[in-house]
Amino acid sequence: MNVSVGSIESSDIKIVIEEGHPAIQFINMVPELPDQQVYDYVVPLLEQYGLAGRSPQIWFNGANEWVVRSRCEALAYSLNPVNQREGVTG
Amino acid sequence: MFTTYRLELPDPVTLNKLQIPVFTHMFLQQVSAHKVQVDPIQGKRISITYLSAYPREQIEQEVDAFLERFTRKPNEHPAASEEAREHTLDVVELHEPPLEHLCSCCKPSNLLNISDDLVEQGWLTLLKNQELAYHRPIIRLLEYFDQSYVDYVGRKIGDCQERQYSVLLPTAFAEKMNYFHSAPMHLLLATHLSHDQEKMLSFAEDVSRSNGRLPEDCGQYLEAPPYVLQSAPCYKVYLEMEDRVLEDNTAFVLKGQSFRNEGKRVYLLERLLNFTMREFVFLGTPDYVTRMRDLTLQWTMEWMETVGLKGECALANDPFFLPAKVKQNFKVPKHVKYEVRADIPYKNDTISIASYDTHGDFFAKTFNFRLRDNTETWSGCIGLGLERVVWSFLQQYGLDHDNWPEAIPESAQ
Amino acid sequence: MSLAAEQLVYFYVPGYKPNYIEYAMTFYPMNIILCLEDGTPEDKKLEARYVVKNALQEFTDSEHTLIVRINSVHTPHWEQDLEEVVPQRPDRIRLPMVKTADDLRQIERKVQEMLRDLGLDYTPSYEVMIECCEAIANIGDIHQASDHIYAFTFGGTDYFNDCVAKGLLDPAREVLSAKQKLGAYCRSMELQCFDTTYMAFRDLEGFREDCLLSREYGFTGRSVIHPDQVAVVQEIYGTSLA
Numbered sequence: 001m002n003v004s005v006g007s008i009e010s011s012d013i014k015i016v017i018e019e020g021h022p023a024i025q026f027i028n029m030v031p032e033l034p035d036q037q038v039y040d041y042v043v044p045l046l047e048q049y050g051l052a053g054r055s056p057q058i059w060f061n062g063a064n065e066w067v068v069r070s071r072c073e074a075l076a077y078s079l080n081p082v083n084q085r086e087g088v089t090g
Numbered sequence: 091m092f093t094t095y096r097l098e099l100p101d102p103v104t105l106n107k108l109q110i111p112v113f114t115h116m117f118l119q120q121v122s123a124h125k126v127q128v129d130p131i132q133g134k135r136i137s138i139t140y141l142s143a144y145p146r147e148q149i150e151q152e153v154d155a156f157l158e159r160f161t162r163k164p165n166e167h168p169a170a171s172e173e174a175r176e177h178t179l180d181v182v183e184l185h186e187p188p189l190e191h192l193c194s195c196c197k198p199s200n201l202l203n204i205s206d207d208l209v210e211q212g213w214l215t216l217l218k219n220q221e222l223a224y225h226r227p228i229i230r231l232l233e234y235f236d237q238s239y240v241d242y243v244g245r246k247i248g249d250c251q252e253r254q255y256s257v258l259l260p261t262a263f264a265e266k267m268n269y270f271h272s273a274p275m276h277l278l279l280a281t282h283l284s285h286d287q288e289k290m291l292s293f294a295e296d297v298s299r300s301n302g303r304l305p306e307d308c309g310q311y312l313e314a315p316p317y318v319l320q321s322a323p324c325y326k327v328y329l330e331m332e333d334r335v336l337e338d339n340t341a342f343v344l345k346g347q348s349f350r351n352e353g354k355r356v357y358l359l360e361r362l363l364n365f366t367m368r369e370f371v372f373l374g375t376p377d378y379v380t381r382m383r384d385l386t387l388q389w390t391m392e393w394m395e396t397v398g399l400k401g402e403c404a405l406a407n408d409p410f411f412l413p414a415k416v417k418q419n420f421k422v423p424k425h426v427k428y429e430v431r432a433d434i435p436y437k438n439d440t441i442s443i444a445s446y447d448t449h450g451d452f453f454a455k456t457f458n459f460r461l462r463d464n465t466e467t468w469s470g471c472i473g474l475g476l477e478r479v480v481w482s483f484l485q486q487y488g489l490d491h492d493n494w495p496e497a498i499p500e501s502a503q
Numbered sequence: 504m505s506l507a508a509e510q511l512v513y514f515y516v517p518g519y520k521p522n523y524i525e526y527a528m529t530f531y532p533m534n535i536i537l538c539l540e541d542g543t544p545e546d547k548k549l550e551a552r553y554v555v556k557n558a559l560q561e562f563t564d565s566e567h568t569l570i571v572r573i574n575s576v577h578t579p580h581w582e583q584d585l586e587e588v589v590p591q592r593p594d595r596i597r598l599p600m601v602k603t604a605d606d607l608r609q610i611e612r613k614v615q616e617m618l619r620d621l622g623l624d625y626t627p628s629y630e631v632m633i634e635c636c637e638a639i640a641n642i643g644d645i646h647q648a649s650d651h652i653y654a655f656t657f658g659g660t661d662y663f664n665d666c667v668a669k670g671l672l673d674p675a676r677e678v679l680s681a682k683q684k685l686g687a688y689c690r691s692m693e694l695q696c697f698d699t700t701y702m703a704f705r706d707l708e709g710f711r712e713d714c715l716l717s718r719e720y721g722f723t724g725r726s727v728i729h730p731d732q733v734a735v736v737q738e739i740y741g742t743s744l745a
Contacts (some may be wrong), residue, residue, distance in 0.1 A: 005550050007206045008216070010357070011125070011522040014206065027216045031354065032124065033141070035218070041091050059209070059216060062124060064092055066561035067521040067554070074553040096529070127529045130730040137529040202544070438704065438729060 003078050006063075006071040013042070013063035013071055017079065021055045029061040042068060049076040092124060093146070094139045097153065103161050105133035108407065116160065118354045119275045121152040125354075180421045182376075182450065187384045187428060192403035194394035198486030199493050203436040205358055207489050220356045220363075227489075227503075228359075231480045234502035235397065236368050239474055240343065242393040243386060247370060250343040255326035257347045258317040263329055267456050269318065276350040278363070279315035319349035319364075324471045327371045331459040336467070339374030341382070348475075359481035360441060371471040373454070374461065379470040383428070383446045386472045390430050390444055398495030399483055401432035406445060421466075422450035430474075432482035443482055444474040511740045512733050513570070513656075513697055513726040517542040519551035524558050532566040533733070536726065539584050540572050540599050548580050552587050559591035568594045570630065575600035576609055585610070589617050589627065595653055597630040600661065602637045604648035611649050626651060630697070634658030635665040639681045642688050655689055656726065657682055659699035686721025698722040704729035714739040 006014040008029065028038045038060050045065070046052040049072040063071070077083055099105070105113050110128045117126045117136075125139040140149050208214050208228075215223040224232070244250055258280060264270065270277070283290060289311050296305040305311070320326070323346025348367045355361050372382040387403055394401055406429040427447050431440035447470060454460060454467040461467045487494050491503045513534045516527045527535050537558060543551040555571055562569065571593045574580035577600055588596070596614075601607055607629075614627060629652050633639060646652060662681055666674035682698070689696035698717040701710045710732055714725060718739055725736045 004210070007203070007520075008209060008358075009203065009205060009520070009522055011525055012520075014209075027218070029216065029220060030124070031220055031356070032122075037091075062092070063521070064525070064561075066557045070521065070553040070557040071550070073557070074550040077553070078549065094525075127526055129529050129531060131530055131733045135529065135531065 003075060005075045005078070006059075006067075008059045008061055011062050011064065011067065013061065013068055014059040015046075015051070015071055015075055016057040017051070017054050017075065018057065021057060023055050024052065025055075025057045027059045029059060033062075045069060045072055049073065051075060051079075054079070091142060092139050093142045094137055096135060096137050099134050099136060100157060100161055103134075103157075109133075113160070115355065116275070117156060120156045120159075122149065123153075180419060181424050182421050184380055184423045184425070184448070186405075186425065187387055187403065189403050189405070189428075192387055192391050194391050194399060194401050196395060196398045196400040196486075196495070198400050198433060198435050200486060200488035201435045202488075204484050204488055208358065208484070211489055213489065214358070222358065222362075228480060230502050231483065232366065232476050234499070235479045235483070236345065236366075236476050238397060239368055239390075239393055239479075242396065243370065243389045244343055246385070246389050247341050247343075247382075250341045250370065253327065253330070253342055253344040255323060255330075255344065255346060257320050257323075257349065259320040259325055260329075261314075261316055261318060263325075264318045267325075267328075267453070276321055276352075278319040278349045278351050280317040280319055281312050281315035283311055284313050320346070321350050322346075322348050322369070322471075322473055323367055324369050324371045324473065327373075327471075328453045328457045328459070328469070331373065332457040334459045336373055336459065336461050338461070339372070339378040342369075342371040342373075344369050344371070348473075359477045362477060365478070366476040367473045368476060369471055369473040371469065373459065373467065373469050375465060376450075376468045379448060379468040380423075383448055383470055383472075387428060387430065387446055390472065390474070394430075394432070397483070397497055398487065399432055399479070400486060401430060401440065401443070401482070404429050404431055406442070420450060420452045420455060421468075422452055423448045426450075432479070432486070434482060434485045436485060441478060441482060442475075443478045444472060446470060446472040511724040512736045513724060514733070515542055515572075515700065515726055515728050517551075518555045518571075519543045519547040521554050521558065524554070524562075528562055528565060528567065530567070530730075532568075534568045534570055536570045536572050536597060537593075538572045539580070539588075540574050542572070548574070552580075552584055556587040556591055559588065559593055563591075570595040570597050572597035572599060576606045577602075581610070582613060585613055585617065589614055590621055590623065592623070592625045593627065595628045595630055597632060597656065599632045599658065600634050600638075601631050601645060602635055603641050604644040607631065607645055607648040611651070628653035630654045630656050632656050632658045633681070633685055634661035636662075636669065636671075636677070636681070639684055642685065646688075646692065646694075652694070654695035654697055654723075655685060656697040657685055657699045657722075660702075662699075682717065682722070683720050686717075689723075690721035695724065696722045697724045697726060700726045700728050701732065702728065704732055707731060707735060711735050711739065 001019045004014065004016045006012050008014050026035065026039055028035045042058060042060060043052055045068050046056065051072060105128050110130065110133070113128065114126055117123065122144060123138050123140045127137045129135040138149070138153060209216060213225050213227045217223055283293060293305065293311040323344050327342050345366065345368045347364055349364050352361050352363055356363055370386060372379050391403065405425055406427040427445050429442045430444035432443045433440050449469045451466060451468055453469045459467065513536055514527060514530070515536045515538050516523045518537045518539045524537065537555045539548065539551050539555060559569060571588050573584035573588065573596060598610060618625065629649060631645060631652055633642065633655055638645065659678055663674050663678050666677040671677050686696055701713055703709060714735060717725065724740050727733060727736060
């Protein structure tokens, strides 16, 4: 199973949940931000939506919090077994 | 993480479409902001986004200082009168190339941004610090477009002297052509540690204390940079030709790495700190250099048609070599730079993939190369940015080979 | 008299692109349409729904009028669109491809149900899109189906395609005829009436001529897709007919 939301465009964040991926992986695309700061910003939001433990791959390109939340909500919805069973998409 | 606030630009400043990218670039160089956006409709309002941890008063001070410099009228500048005395460019009116005919009218089939596809399909990998790893499909396309361009345009030009140089431009050479006046915000410099033993030891201790990290205040350990990382490969041609006499009009062909400090604007293949440029350089009479301008722009358009790339020619307004101050009488054309711009369909916009700069006699006089019997000698060059060619091609056609123009051979797929 | 952009201009932004939404927020006050329908590809519809939902929360105090174009009742997406968007109280909701009064009633029922269940003290206004021959024929009934219609708007591309699908001989002429009918109806009912997007955004002269004709037909504003079109709309629709 491979689910992806968002994009690597400016002011966005891309999150991919790939079955079998070993660990959380971060690419910080914003040069003036230390990687740790981005990690500390994004991970708590992922945890709120139950995504941090699913070894997401993340590309962060300066997304504001409302954008991170949007992406997390969409991903959480997609990964919800109820929605997958019912074939609810798009 | 980020805070955004809005500001009205002070009267009488209004930014038009052409000014907005320049304003944005300069703003981000001088203000500790993450992003700045200009209202494109009236050009009077800007939105500034900065890291929330940064003090608001500090940002506001930086913004005020920048706007003050940006809006300062020329005659308010303390050194303006001195500059005016020294500024003795003899502007030459040339016939202009037929821009209305210089277009490549191909029909791109892709309207969506391919950025995510490039990553998802493994055509490139994003590394830390905005570095990229190109995979085989990108490498093949870079090779193909370079070779096909050289084959097409080079064959039309005829006899071209081939060259290859290092990327290091000696600082003394750069100073001679007022390099540091023209685009200081793009500078990337190369230096080394001081040979002073005590400084070397101190450096080693500093590194050890910070667990292998580079000391924050490195300046004290470094020599004044003996080199600039070149912003275009063609400079080395003028370096080589210094004090030489040319038998006849001469063309050079070369490829090299270019470096431009783009700061926060770096983005995938669209804007890189380090990119590859294929250049043709022309040294000779004004008529020859101007004729090669018209011909190479035309041939570049023709080449774009053959590979399916949609675009057009346009007059540009950032000549890369002209210094702010000059101390000598140079002849330069009124319009120095013409760009080749390729369509980026998803953005309803274009990007510059190549440009022809007509230098007049600037380099010839600065470096004292001339034609036999001292005929007025000019130079000009056309440079094609290969990564941007690949980027605009993929934006126009996507990553699926089935949608690519037939002209693209199997070897490039 | 020249009216401000907020009264005349409807700027479309693809709902799945948060950077475009943030960019639109830098504009001077105008109507921003967050598009979940044609501006969002099928495989991005779910993400777009949450981007728009969170954008409405984030920019609730914005000086812009925020309008959401949901997906048509003839798609599987419209109900979930409303479920996420209505609680965020968008200023208006744009309803594409409304063909009959029943289409509109179906949407109203869903919205009213939600407002009741959530206890929301809010009533959205609708901008109803007329995009097919059936809709023009039913315009009166559609208008009667809801007390909350703010405007009708014309969807030119879909109307044209509908004419082609029906085998009509001159789809371009049919489009003009439909515009005349819609404009005349709205004028007689004193309703706002917004014209369709003009996709050739570089052709400002062509756009200007199209706007002049549209204004004669009775249209009071226009949807745009590019900043360069804004000034033309303000100029043409902002001045009263002589």
